[in-house]
Amino acid sequence: MSKIKTICLLTAFLFALSSLSAQTGNITGTVSDKNGQPVQGVAVIVKGTTTGTTTDPEGHYSIRASQGSILEFSFIGYMPREVTVGNESVIDITLAEAVVGLDEVVVVGYGTQSRRTVTSAISKVGGEALQDIPINSVGDGLKGKIAGVHFYTTNNTPGADPIIRIRGGSSINRSNEPLVLVDGIERDLSGINPNDIASVDVLKDAASSAIYGSRASNGVVLITTKRGTADSGPRITFEGSWALQQTERTYEFLNAQDYISYVRTAVSQGPHPDYNFKDGYSASSGNTDNSIYSTRYLNPGEAVPAGYQSMPDPLDPMKTLIFQDNSFVDEVFQNALWQNYYIGLDGGTRKVRYTASMGYTDDAGVAVGTNFSRFSARSNADVQISDRLKFTAGFDFGQTLTNAYASQHQVISRGLYCPPTQKIRNADGTPTPGYNASSPSPLYYAYLNDNDQKINKLGINGGLEWEIIDGLKANATASLYTSTATGDYFTRANKFNGTRPSSSDLTDQQRKKLEAYLSYTRTFGNHSLSVMAGYSYQDYKYKYLKASAADAISDKIPTLNAGPTKTEATTTMEEQVLIGYFGRVNYDYKKKYLLTLTFREDGSSLFASGNQWGFFPGASAGWVISEEPCLKSSMAVSNLKLRVSYGQTGNNAIGLYDALGQYGVDTKYNGIGAIVPSSMTNPTLTWETTTQLDAGVDVGFLNQRIQLSADYFNKVTDDLLFNKTLPNTSGFGSILTNVGKVRFSGFDIELNTRNINTKNFSWDSRFIWSYVKNEVVKLPDNGRDRNRIGGYTVTMADGSKREFGGTAEGEPLYRFYGYQTDYIIETMEQADNARYDESSRGWRVSDGKYVLGRKDVGDYEWKDFNGDGRINGQDMFYMGTTMPHSTGGFGNTFAYKNFTLNIYMDWALGHSICDQIFSRQFVNFFANNSSLSAEVKKTWQKPGDKTKYARFSGNDSDDTNRNFRTVSNVFTTKADYLCLREISLQYNVPAEKLKKLGIYGLAVTLSGNNLHYFTKVKGISPETGTASTYSSSYFSYPPIRRFSLGVKLTF
Amino acid sequence: MKLRISILTLIAGTGMLAGCHGDLDIAQKSQITSVSMWKTESDAIGAVYGVYAQLRSTLADSYIYYGDLRTNLYGGGMMSEPAFDKMGANVLTRDLAGTNWVSFYTTINDCNLVLKKVPSISFNSDAKRNEVLANAYFVRGFLYFWIARIWGDAPVLTSGFESDNQEDLYPARAPQAQVFAQAEADINKAVELMPRSVSELKTGSWGAVNMLKADYYLWKAKRLNGGRDALLAAQTALNEVLAGPYVLAPQFKTVFSNEEDPEHIFSIDFTRDEYTGGFASMYLIPLQYVSDDRLVENPVKVGSHQQYLSITDAYEAFLSAEAKDTRTDVSFMVYQDVENRFRWINKFVGEWANDTRFFTSDIPVYRLAEALLMKAEVENALGNTPDAVGYLNDVAERAYGVEDYYPANLSAAEVDEKIVDETMKEFVSEGKIWWAFVRFGVAFDRVATLTGREDETNLLLWPVASACINTNPKIEQTEGYN
Structure with a gap:
């Protein structure tokens, strides 16, 4: 009450x-x-x-x-x-x-505010940052552009959105995704046309975001779309741009001749020398027409067939091998077209202002069988009903169509293990399969599978703003957002699966929101006061429906009706309600001493009765020193403001059943429905609460030609929603509890300068640096050292125990561990004296025998962490961290007369990638049939070789000693990168030349996106750190570079 | 005046808003929560099927790790897998597949919850309630019997965990004898409660609980100094089974081609689109090795999975020694094409439909042939050797097509040896042979990789996985595996 x-x-x-x-x-x-x-x-x-x-x-x-x-x-x-x-x-x-401005309007929760009086940490980017570059999604255009905000792409498949992390997030186990509101509607960014965006404002500290209460711990992104202006237009803008797309980087493989040389030699020294002569092996001389592999002996008197090359058999140079030299990388990733069209209309009278736009983006997809298109339409209207009453309405629709691989792990990571001697197509023109069902040639996969996904998103919002008396306004807004996603999937009959499975799913989400608030603004002499209070009610409904069928009689019908065996039918329905009360007071004295207080009281249905309500306060203060007499007349310092803020926000991202416990009903036994306990109940669960301190300074020099904004932050999340690991005899893996504490701290720096400013030439720079580190402060008590969760417990040679890895108090998150090489064994004596390696099969070329645990010349000797003389899972060393500590960007804009050149670079430092996709390119698994990295040429061959790669020994995983299969430091690289993200050169045709054509403006732009990463990472994107690239959850779609030509016409 | 109305309106409005707070209590539609569970008979029955679903995932792969692979009769197929090689070599290392008991205890906890909650649920008939309880005791007793034999000392948990503040949440390993005692108590409870009329195959039945009882008491007699009392208990249980509705399939191959054959007493169900796979998926020839499509299914049984397991040459020779044995071709097949010699275990080939393999073969946990061999073992141990030969010959007759295959004048020691031989021939890859070797005390004689290693501590047991220790500091590694 x-x-x-x-x-x-x-x-x-x-x-x-x-x-x-x-x-x-x-x-x-x-x-x-x-x-x-x-x-x-x-x-x-x-x-x-x-x-x-x-x-x-x-x-x-x-x-x-x-x-x-x-x-x-x-x-x-x-x-x-x-x-x-x-x-x-x-x-x-x-x-x-000539001077850099100070007074931009920033969007704060439920209102706007002048930058001059802002005392919290809010960053803003105008919509122009998203213009004139060939991007699919809003996040693609914001990389490195906002201090404290890290946009990074985990999945480069067409149309996928980047991840947003504001100041590192706030949680260990729960979502670190910020709250995103587009014109007040909570939604994701996909489906939104970057051209429609007027500004992006990011609330980074607790004082600014506390107004969003229980969902604000990870920061808030407020996106405002363009609106019409009074007494203008109608104006029509047309834009068209066309881009060539290609991979920015891919892996390099051995060509067929080298491949055959390495594989035949290794196979002849391995346990299966017959693979060199049998049908169905990639480097075998005995392949027949039945085989998907092309290698075979040239028959006596036969000419080398068309499309084949020849070489002497390295095992018997008197004989000639013939083979095809195919590059699956080149087959899979091909140059593709990207197109974007946009028509916008805007204008207004004194009473009515409007915008409307339609856009279409089509990305043909560099990888075969993948593509994306988006149709978007949006309109906003503002109607001044009377002097004191305004009605606003907005509508937006976005439809995206996507074809994506169901598993990039299988189709790209494993698909590219097709060797160069594999025929690309069978005699009948159909693509050849891969080695097995879970490593198809991508061409085969695309030929067999339909993966059509369609998402329709519709947002409608309307509001009334009533100025009851001067300075007192009442606002009421209502919005409806629906997202309907459908997917249709079909696999044609094939060598590995003849059942023609088809499935169809539908995900329907609906979010209804009603918000009302009152605000009052008033100035009394030197005192200015602004007060706001309001209410919010939000209802979210989710429904998922899926059905599957199999055993259709032919490939002709991809829909479920043709499959007589109905294999799955499921629906899921969920509902959430969130109710909030919020308020804010802004006060300043002479625009010099500034104070803001904020609160929100939120109730969430995700928690059990009695634990549903939480209170989230925030406060911030500022001192504009440059308004003090001592600085007021300073020529050098044009602005100096100190800010400090403190507040609390929440993270209510828990599962629907975490508080109430769950018994799963999705299992069957012997055709009968079964009930299985799946999560332990914990009715005392409540939100994670993040307390954040922010101290910042805004300073401008030389009449604002140099502007610096810097913030230090320290945020501590308490009551961490933590999966407390339970003993594995308890029937449950873990229980969600509010135990634990984590700290994220660091700084954000934004520096804008106008370096040169003459009549015809100007040069502006923007530099962003965000640094964040984290530390686990408290974990649930579990009796282990530092209450460590996961990780390793190692018994040292002296009997003492050492623990490391996993998550532990006093240690940072996101570390990973692996084996570490000591040296490469060069002599048989060294091999005989080497440590017993539990993962080595102990194959030796010299005696052709297996002796478990022993080593051969050319193998790695691994470092022995615990000194027990045995190499096993106890011998783990720190290899790296998956999250960068520093991210940022550096942009330069040069304007000369009607030309503008914009160059933007961004970077990230401190994260690492353990690239097991790459390490397996040395393994020659699949019975010696997998492709090999071009780097295999650098492997150890004889004593004295200076190389980091052990000997190449054929099937390292299944036949020999696991030098490459073992997860080690050899394939772990720092993923630091500097990306040449955008270059655009724009020419604005002078207005006077266009007037007689009835054209208001014409601009032509040449631009590029993702032009180059300067990094040590091979073949994959360096933006995401990971402990393993060889995982079904890792996206191996390579980064895509675009070169585009764009035309913008205004009438 | 206007102002006052506005204020009143606002206050009234705020009151209405507060009225929405009840909306925060939502009953979700799609899943059962702890609040809505354990109310009705159907909740209890659903939970029992849940127990069997858990049991299936517990044993789907590991059934043969514990029951077969340590015999060294199995080895790599077209490709070998180090973990299986280690089991064959009896070099068990921590974190080897099969060392983590988590699924065993998850299933046990599900049983415990049934036993905890069902007494307060009202049922239409006591018989149904007893059947539900008997099933939970049956599975729990079965698992403790296995746990005691696999890990020796192990936690004994019976309370059913629902929250993280129960006092026995962090148990230590109880002595092996206590684990066996729990198994014994549960098995006897299952026999006590199971209605005689229940004859289900994929869940517990009167026959199944008695088979488990016989299995347990035979072990007790031979390994735990159970003496004559234990033998008599096993005999009683076996008499119940033999009096039941079970008959030997006329032909051995029918046992595996017809999973509903009346020879079967208890099987773990595998069904397409419900649960497939398990150890059987590692037995067949991967399609990519069969370059001539005409050989597929004719006769080469193919799968989409790598063949990591087959029988060894020595075992092949042993199984092929008697030409009359009709089991040989059912147990394994060999096909020599131009380049490859394909050899595969042929019992669990599932279904082949639309040119696709579905590994849907049930795990036959108990079938009548085993009851007959156990009966032979019991009678032999009780001194009734000629009777024992008779039961042994029941199994042999079907196998060889010869009556009185074994002469009645065999010595007791010879009968035991023949029972072990027949077990090896009858139960290829049915998870029985290792247990038989240990029970008869012949593991160190019959398993080449155990020869001379009698002194190694706990060699017949398994280590526990790091995950068992890392989640509970009270758990110590099995002695001998530190």
């Missing part, structure tokens, strides 16, 4: 204040630069208040201001201007360039 009381009191307070008010009216106008070109994004603020707006692409603005008040116009790169409001209702302004 207390919160309701609070709201009533606040409300009463607001009304009491409202008796003091003055006449105000609507002011509109256009802001242009010295060339008469409109300037978009100019902040327009009523001086001494927090009321503000920004100009639209036409430079128009509209703001309510009272007579005698002062309008401040400011924008980065322009001198700020102030104009006193007189009788006029239209004020047009010309801004002079």
Whole structure:
């Protein structure tokens, strides 16, 4: 009840204040630069208040201001201007360039605020950062551009969205995904056209994000789409861009001749020398027409067939081998087209403002059988019903069609193990399969499988804004968001599976939200006060339906009706409700001393009754030192603000059944439904609570030509939702508890400079650096050293125990461990004296025998961690960390007359990748039939060879001593990278040349995206650190580079 | 005035908002929670099928690790797998497949929850309630019997965990004798409660609980100094089985071609689209080795999985020694094509449909032939050797097509030896032979890789996996495996 009381009191307070008010009216106008070109994004603020707006692409603005008040116009790169409001209702302004602006409007939760009075950590990027580059998704255009925010791509398949991590996240086991709101609607970013975006604001600290309470621990991303402006347009914008796509990097493999030489030699020395002569082996001389492998002896008198090469048999140079030299990498990854079209309309009268747009993006997909397209439509309308009543409405629709591999692990990682001697196609033109069902040639996979996914997303929002009296506004908004995803899958009959399985699924999500809030803004002399309080109700429903069938009689019908055996039918329904009360007070004295207080009280249905409600407060304060007399007249320091904030936020990302316990009903036994206990109940569960301290400084020099913003943060998450590991005799693996504490701390730095600024030439730079480190502070008591979870317990030679790895108190997260090489064994004496290696089969070339645990010349001698003379799972060494500690970006924009050149680079440091896809390219598994890395040429061959690679011994995994199959430091690399992310060169055709054509603007852009990673990582993206690339959850689709040509026309 | 109305409206509105708080209590539709479970008879019956589903996943792969692979009669097929090589070599290392008991105890906890909750649920008939309880005792007794034989000392847990503050959550390993005692108590309880009329095959039945009882008491008699009392208990149980509805299949091959054959007493069910795979998936020839498509299924049995297991040459020779033995071709097949000699275990080939293999063969845990051999073993141990030969000959007659295959004048020692021989021939890859070797005390004689190793501590037991120790500091490694 207390919160309701609070709201009533606040409300009463607001009304009491409202008796003091003055006449105000609507002011509109256009802001242009010295060339008469409109300037978009100019902040327009009523001086001494927090009321503000920004100009639209036409430079128009509209703001309510009272007579005698002062309008401040400011924008980065322009001198700020102030104009006193007189009788006029239209004020047009010309801004002079040359200084970097201070007063942008930032979007805060439930409102906007001038940058000048912001005391918390909020970063903003304008929509222009997403323009003129060939990207599929919003996140692709933001990499390295926002301090404290790390956008990284885990999956490069067309249309996949990057992951967003704000200041490292907040949790160990639960989601680290921030809350994303697009025009107030909670949703993911996919399906949104980057062209539609006006700004991206990121709430990073607790004081700014606490207004979103129980979902704000990982930060909040607020995306605002473009809206129309009064007294402008209609204006039509058309954009078209076309890009060539290719892989930025892929693995290199041995060609067929080298492959045959290495494999035949190794096989002849291994336990299966017959594989060199039998049918069905990649380097065998005995392949027949039945085999998918092309290698065979040239028959006496036979000419080398077309498409074949020949070489002397390395085992018997008198004989000639013939073979095809195929590159599956080149077959799978081919240059592909990317296209993007966009039509936008915007404009407005005094009463009605509008935007509407349609976009279509088509990505043909570099990997065979993958592609993506998106159709999007959006419109926003603002209707001024009366001077005091405004209606806003928005609608957006996005449809994405995707074809993606069900498992990149199988199709790419394992598919590329097809050797170069494998025929690409059979005699009848169909692709050859791979070695087995779970390592198909990607061509075969694409030929057999349909994976069609369609997602329709629809968002509708509407709101009323009622200015009850001057300064007092009531807002009510309602929104509906639905996402309907369907997938249709079919596999044609094939060598490995003749049942023609088909399945179809449908995921329907619906989120309804109602929010209402009251705000009051008022200035008394030197004091400015703004108060806001509100209520939010959100209902989320989820339904999943899937059905599968098999045994269709032919490949003709991919749908379920043709399969007589119905193999699966399932539906899942879930519902969640979230109720919140929130409020905020902003106060400042002379715009010099600033204070903001925020709260939210949230109730979530995910928790059991009695533990549903949580309170999340935030406070921040600022001191604008540059307003003090001592600095006010300083030429060098144009702005200096100190900020500090402190607050609490929550993370309610738990499963629906974590608090209540679950008995699964999805199991059958002997055709009868079974009930299986699947999670232990814990009714005392509550949110993770993150407490964050942020201290920052904003400083501007030389009339804002140099602007620096730096923040230190320290966030500690308590009551960590932790899967406390249970003894494995308990029937459950773990129970979710609120035990544990983790700290994320670091800093964000953003530096913007205008290096050169002359009449015809300017050069601007932007530098971003985000650093975050983490430390586990407390874990559930489990009796182990540092309450370690997972990891290794090692008995040392002296009997003592050593524990490391996993998750432990006082240690950072995301570390991984593996074997470490000591040296490569060079002599038989060394081999005889080598440590007993439990994973070595002990094959020796010299005696052709297996003796478990022994080594051969050319094998790795592994380091013995515990000194017991045996190499086994106890001999693990730290190899790396999967998350980078530092990320950032460096951008430069050069403008010369009508040309603009933009170069953006981003980087990440500190993470590592253990590349087991790559290590297996040395293994020659699948009975010596798998492809080999080009680096096999660098393997150890004789004493004295300086190399990091042990001998190549054929099937290292199944036949020999597991030098490469063993997970070790050899294939673990630092994944530090610097990416040349974007280059764009734009030419704006001068306006006077276009006038007679009736065209308002024409710009031509040449640009590139993901042009090059400077990194040691081979074949895969360096953006995601991992302890193993050879995993079904790892995405091995290589990074994609695009070169594009774009045209933008405005009428 | 207007202001006051506005304030009142707001207060009223806020009150209405607070009225929505009840919306936070949502009953989810798609799953059962701890709040809605254990209310009705059907919850209890569903939970019993859940127990068997868990038992199936517990034993699907490991059944032969414990029961067969240590005999060294099995080895690599087209390819070998180090873990299986180690089992064959009787070099068991920590973290080897089969060392983690987590699935055993998960199934036991499911049994414990049934035993804890069912007494307070009302049933339409006491017989049904008794059947439900008997099934839980049967599976728990079965698993403790296995745990005691695999790991020796092990936790004995009977309370049923529902929350993390139960006091026995972190158990130590109880002495092996206590684990056996728990198995014995559970088995006797299962026999006490199981209605005689229950004749299910894929879940517990009167025949199944008595087979388990016989199995246990034979072990007790031979390995735990159970003496004559234990033998008589086994005899009683076997008499119940032999009086039951079970008959030997006329032909050995029918046992495996017809999983519902009345010879079967208890099987673990595998069904397409429900649960397939298990150890049998490692037995057949991978398709990629068969370059001539015409050989597929004619006669070469192919699978999509690598062949990691087959029988050894020595075992092949042993099984092929008697030309009259109709079991040989059912147990394994050999096909020599131009380049390859394919040899595969042929008992569990599942289904071949639409050119696709489905590993749907049930695990035949108990069948009548074993009851007959056990009966022979019991009678022989009780001194009734001629009777024992008679039961041995029941099995032999079907196998060789010859009446009185073994002469009635065999000595007791010879009968035991023949029982072991017949076990090796009758139960290829049925998870029986290792237990028979140990029970008859012949493991060190019959297993080449054990010869001369009698002094090694706990050599016939298994180590526990690191995961067992890392999740519970009270668990110590099996002595001899540190």
